[in-house]
Amino acid sequence: MAICFDNTYAQMPDRFFERVKPASAPEARLLRVNGALAGELGIDAAWLDSPAGTAVLAGNVLPEGADPIAQAYAGHQFGGWVPQLGDGRAILLGEVLDQTGRRRDIQLKGAGRTPWSRGGDGKSPLGPVLREYVVSEAMAALGVPTTRALAALATGEKVLREDERPGGVLVRVAASHIRVGTFQYFFARDDPEALRLLGEYVIARHYPELIGVADPWMPLLEAVAKRQAKLVAGWMQLGFIHGVMNTDNMTVSGETIDFGPCAFLDTFSFGKVFSSIDRGGRYAWDQQPAIAHWNLARLAECLLPLVSGGDEDKLEGANCALSHFEEHFQEAYYRGFANKFGLRQVGGQTGLWIRTSLALLEKAQVDFTRFFTALGQAAGGDETPLRGEFGNQGDLDGWLAEWRALTDNDPDLVRMSESNPRRIPRNHRIEEAIAAAESGDLAPFRRLVDGLASPFEEDPDFVDLERSPQPNECVNRTFCGT
Numbered sequence: 373m374a375i376c377f378d379n380t381y382a383q384m385p386d387r388f389f390e391r392v393k394p395a396s397a398p399e400a401r402l403l404r405v406n407g408a409l410a411g412e413l414g415i416d417a418a419w420l421d422s423p424a425g426t427a428v429l430a431g432n433v434l435p436e437g438a439d440p441i442a443q444a445y446a447g448h449q450f451g452g453w454v455p456q457l458g459d460g461r462a463i464l465l466g467e468v469l470d471q472t473g474r475r476r477d478i479q480l481k482g483a484g485r486t487p488w489s490r491g492g493d494g495k496s497p498l499g500p501v502l503r504e505y506v507v508s509e510a511m512a513a514l515g516v517p518t519t520r521a522l523a524a525l526a527t528g529e530k531v532l533r534e535d536e537r538p539g540g541v542l543v544r545v546a547a548s549h550i551r552v553g554t555f556q557y558f559f560a561r562d563d564p565e566a567l568r569l570l571g572e573y574v575i576a577r578h579y580p581e582l583i584g585v586a587d588p589w590m591p592l593l594e595a596v597a598k599r600q601a602k603l604v605a606g607w608m609q610l611g612f613i614h615g616v617m618n619t620d621n622m623t624v625s626g627e628t629i630d631f632g633p634c635a636f637l638d639t640f641s642f643g644k645v646f647s648s649i650d651r652g653g654r655y656a657w658d659q660q661p662a663i664a665h666w667n668l669a670r671l672a673e674c675l676l677p678l679v680s681g682g683d684e685d686k687l688e689g690a691n692c693a694l695s696h697f698e699e700h701f702q703e704a705y706y707r708g709f710a711n712k713f714g715l716r717q718v719g720g721q722t723g724l725w726i727r728t729s730l731a732l733l734e735k736a737q738v739d740f741t742r743f744f745t746a747l748g749q750a751a752g753g754d755e756t757p758l759r760g761e762f763g764n765q766g767d768l769d770g771w772l773a774e775w776r777a778l779t780d781n782d783p784d785l786v787r788m789s790e791s792n793p794r795r796i797p798r799n800h801r802i803e804e805a806i807a808a809a810e811s812g813d814l815a816p817f818r819r820l821v822d823g824l825a826s827p828f829e830e831d832p833d834f835v836d837l838e839r840s841p842q843p844n845e846c847v848n849r850t851f852c853g854t
């Protein structure tokens with residue numbers, strides 16, 4: 373068997389999913405296979421690259437052992453309740469146990485309609501497929517938990533959006549696709565039995581340390597909150613703005629999911645928003661922890677019916693579990709930024725100092741990623757690149773004196789180089805790669821993926837990927853592009 377499936381979600385009760393078959397795409401072409409990830413999954417990358425492998429990835433042939441399903445979920449989108457969402461353009465082919473014994477989902481995104489498609493076509497344009505490939509793989513290389521990309525395909529078909537676009541399929545790999553919205557789906561249907569089964573499944577798959585714990589639901593909530601706190605802190609330290617942190621786009625595994633309108637900051641700004649549909653700035657860079665907390669409160673509501681005891685005790689338990697989110701977030705955020713700045717210690721004033729430093733970047737309109745790369749060079753003795761990032765040297769002089777004092781003139785060079793990437797998937801590069809691919813030239817996409825595979829290493833072949841966009845290259849709006 374080319375892929376050793378071992379499916380468990382498809383054994384859940386029928387109301388958790390619908391059995392579906394991927395649509396076929398006879399003209400499909402494989403654009404990229406992720407050889408390293410295939411290896412992790414114990415799948416032969418050469419086979420994926422062959423006609424037989426491509427036929428499976430394109431949805432044309434169902435591999436032995438697959439049990440394809442579309443999962444049910446609901447969610448709050450921009451704060452508004454949607455009782456039924458579900459996999460409308462994604463099909464879970466099955467699960468595999470990877471080389472370390474970790475269970476991973478293999479999903480085809482853009483492989484046709486499912487019972488949850490509503491008015492949609494279940495397809496995906498090629499642009500969002502390539503965007504997700506680039507950004508999710510960069511995120512993994514940057515060390516942040518994320519769903520992965522096993523392959524990108526062009527279907528050879530046209531999909532109709534504002535205009536006709538080439539179609540694509542992304543083969544997504546995830547620790548699981550269970551979302552806060554999966555719990556909400558059953559909560560809204562007043563189905564505590566399903567909630568309990570789902571909760572037990574999540575504990576077994578993602579939080580095995582809670583197996584056998586009596587009344588594990590609030591410990592589960594706190595464990596999910598802890599992973600989300602670290603995740604959001606990790607995003608913010610990279611200048612990442614998720615852009616669509618709806619409850620259906622928040623996994624309980626703690627992986628980043630959904631790369632629709634996401635973007636990385638070029639110049640730093642606390643309230644930066646890229647997504648064209650986020651008019652109120654709900655998912656701005658600095659709103660992300662508050663939104664994660666709000667989403668976790670929705671998860672708390674779903675778990676409460678499972679908790680034993682009186683109503684007041686239950687509420688107090690939930691509030692207590694949620695209250696730890698802020699602590700976990702601050703710990704990860706302060707420690708992470710301290711590393712970026714080369715501070716060896718986190719103290720009572722660190723949070724305020726980080727904020728003041730970021731305010732300086734915002735005021736001076738400095739590029740977030742380049743600033744930290746240049747600060748590393750300053751720490752190593754060369755201030756020239758850092759000075760080059762600032763128009764007004766006066767602002768920088770005062771700050772540098774403070775920074776030198778705080779680090780006792782001995783910044784932690786190792787932590788700085790390990791937490792300050794040189795290259796991030798900049799928006800203008802992604803758009804450039806997509807535009808080229810749409811007109812048949814895949815070279816910029818391939819080069820972008822390659823250049824982002826080791827983002828912390830200096831690499832003279834990819835210095836162009838370190839550059840900020842020129843004013844005429846700036847991309848300030850991103851679109852869901854579904």
Ligand code: AMP
Pocket residue numbers: 457458459460461462488489490491492493494495496620621630632852854
């Ligand atoms: P998203 O904005 O990507 O998180 O998707 C929100 C919901 O819309 C999910 O239920 C998707 O499955 C569904 N959806 C998005 N695009 C399509 C499409 N092209 N066809 C069918 N359903 C879709």
Ligand code: MG
Pocket residue numbers: 620621630
């Ligand atoms: Mg989504």
